[in-house]
Amino acid sequence: MAEGKKRSQDVAIPVEALEHVCNEIITIGDADLDVARNGRFCYVTHAGKPLCRLGYRGEVEIWDFAIYRPSRQAYSTSFEIFPLFGRVGECVRMALEAFNLA
Secondary structure, eight states, X not given: OOTTOOOGGGOOOOHHHHHHHHHHHHHXXXXXXXXXXXXXXXXXXXXXXXXXXXXXOSOSSXXXXXXXXXXXXXXXXXXTTSOSEEEHHHHHHHHHHHTTOO
């Protein structure tokens, strides 16, 4: 790895980006939604169960998106019906609908 360059996994999410995610989650209006940060990812849960993962890609508005697949107990971007990235609110609403929670 070149000196001075960070791997994408090592990129810290800026405070303003975290605030944006939290504000978007609040706007959805579902008290069961929660967010936890780990590295460049924000993990969104619903009533304590995994829902989706948002990956910071260097901008506040658009995030990488992966939905949780209970059958694999992992996050996946391989579903053709879901986008690979998008706005926080749109992505979380899509995940809520996919799990019949909307």
